[in-house]
Amino acid sequence: MMKQGVPVYFPGQAPGAILNDKRIVKIMSETGDTNPVGVKGTVLSSIAMPRELAKQSGCRFAYFVSWDSRPSVPVFVMGNKIAEAET
Numbered sequence: 001m002m003k004q005g006v007p008v009y010f011p012g013q014a015p016g017a018i019l020n021d022k023r024i025v026k027i028m029s030e031t032g033d034t035n036p037v038g039v040k041g042t043v044l045s046s047i048a049m050p051r052e053l054a055k056q057s058g059c060r061f062a063y064f065v066s067w068d069s070r071p072s073v074p075v076f077v078m079g080n081k082i083a084e085a086e087t
Helices: 051-057
Strands: 023-026 040-048 061-067 074-078 082-084
Touching: 023 061
Parallel strands: none
Antiparallel strands: 023 040, 023 082, 040 061, 061 074
């Protein structure tokens, strides 16, 4: 039997990243992603990617977000998949 865990994420705000609590929209989706392009959410925290990983992925930041479709589940997302939502 599987026990239910508590969703966790690393708090923090990386300099230059989309600010915490900002509304975002998903702009890129890959096979296996739960949420499609266009889904909105909120940034919970951000981290700067290590230099080598940023170079490989072309992505400077990664985020923990709360998608509107499942607000109680923090999700790790690469920065190239989201953009700040227009208000």
